[in-house]
Amino acid sequence: MKHLISGLLVPAVMAAGLVFTSLPTSAEAQMRELRFAEFGPNRGTRAAAIEWLDQEMRDRSGGTLGLDITWGGALLGAKTAAQGLSDGVADMASIVPVYAPGQLVAYEVTDTIQFGDEWVGMMATYEFMTTNEAALDEQKKANIKYFGNYTTGPTQLLMRDTAVATAADLDGKTIRATGAFVPALEAKGASTVSLSQPQVYEAISNGSVDGSTTYYYVAKAYKHYEVAKYITELDMGQVLAFGIGMNMNTYMSLTPEQQALVDELGREFTVFMAEKMYNSRTGVKAELEAGIDGHQITMVQPTPELRAALVEIANADVESWKQKATEKGMDAEGVYGAFEALVAKYTAERDANGYPWDAKSN
Template sequence: MPSSTPFLRRRPALAAALSTLALALPGAALAQQTINITIAASHPTTIPWVGFMQSVFMPEVDKRLAAGGKYKIQWKEAFGGQLYKANATLSSVEQGITDIGWVFSYLEPAKMPLAQLSAHTPFTTSDPRIVLGAMNELIEKAPAFRAEWDKHNVVFLGATASDTYDLYTKFPVKSIDDLKGRKLSAPGILGQWLRGVGATPVDGALTTYYTDIQTGVSDGVVSLATGILPAKVYEVAPYITKVNMGVVFSGGLGINKDTWAKLPADVQRAMREAGAEYSRRHGEDLVARHQTAIQRMTEIGAKQTPPVTVTPMSAADRSKWIAALPDLAGEWVKNNAARGAQARPLLDQYLAAVKARGATPERAWDR
């Protein structure tokens, strides 16, 4: 008998028995349904909260679906600006250019004015876990916050935040007087933090800072260590001034609402749970990563000219900066009230939520 004859073809009775057994075993003959999902970001995976989309969110979804056995995701990854840039994170999820994406909310002050709340309350807390917990709670429980995502055809899955903000400049900052008249890059609405020191904000993002400083568009940046390190901005802005301006809600994972509506309930549940886990682990990571990033920049930049140096801003200068800021929270309330939003209760809810988690704001934004 030819050796190429399949074993079961030579044993028809055995083949029939195995087929019957397969049908008798629950689920044994049922194939998983494969669902195609595009997941994208304007920033590369070297940026921590983008990297966690790949290393935490996607595996957490896969793990939950594998346990159920009914569905699996075929992921199509498009990180690092392959599909869109930082100025189109909201519209790209809204329009379905990507199914899932990181929405950079504080670059969207016109479309997402309520999401700018933490940007109007600087010097509130340096703990990202506090801000993440507060914003996840408010978006879940406060209809106005949730509606701001819904109206742009986006289902919110989990918050992202920054580590605390500092100054990275190409000149030494010996006092806040050194900032007067300087051009400093900042992401969107955060440029208003410079109103207390007389510097001129230049709109930008981690993907543009290096070139902006290198070409003289700006003299430095208001930014965060976890972003500056992988973007290597310290090479052109070696003077790090530790101001500790605080943490902000930066946006979050979102999924196109039309895509969401087509997903089975089991997949929706897996994505919500994975989004919550993504946000939680992102907060823990930021706490650990911030100081490590500062140390690493100092080590790497020790031999460059000029070398990377880290200098804390004096307590007196910090106090001057905080006191010199205009009533940013009051402006946020007024501007949103003009749009018809009941913003004052939302401010109170946010500050109550962060205080309940242990924050002690350095300025009473609710007064």
């Protein structure tokens, strides 16, 4: 009888042990991965910054919070990201408000001033989006919480076969462009079309467009050097209405400690991204000139008259944004003035103290 009981107990205990070991540990049970939708490829400066964010989130949360990143628009594309984020298709996503007309108009004010300093622009935008009443109200209505910012860096002009140096060189060309660059280029005789960056490669390759407004990191990340021969260094304004949002319901479902971590990482991510973009400009330009996989891009200097004319027209497009904001019930002048003041604030801070990463190198 003793042997019988023993024979019955041992398998039972082993079975119980198997059940026990299959249960998640406390840390595993608490781990949460936020679905992150990125429309760009898993390469380049922005991709590296998102991976940095994932690792920092995991490390600082003690392994309880991280990102489940979907690359290349497989979850949400550039044109569907803002609405998809609002609807909860993703917990976090890279968003470009210009592709979601009317949804985040206050955010779009950050694209209206023509200047190229990455850190000044990104910090002014971060403070604006986290403190400005109109911007916060719009986020609430969209069910989106702003997290942090990207930047494109100064705008350049990528061309397939034609070196553009003068206004006459633009006449009759079809250029992919957005925002204030649309009226600026059209005033010089070009036609414009709206395409997301992932669509530009094919459009240039098949000749449906002659060129695209671009940025050095984009030309490398999307391999545009394979289909284009020239970049005209316009060094015009950067796109700052371009960042990371979080679904508001997701944010509210986090613990207070996790919310504090997200808020902290949003600002740090913005500073981190500013440094990387600032430092990558000269490096990527040199790579494109030297050639990547046998493909070289020739850098073209525009005449001062061309650049000045494009900047003047682009600046005049501020009125278009103000009209759009007024139609949304905003105090357009007040919102524009608030962002303009923040640009001045961070410009003065940079002039007085340099960049944050300067201190690290000293």
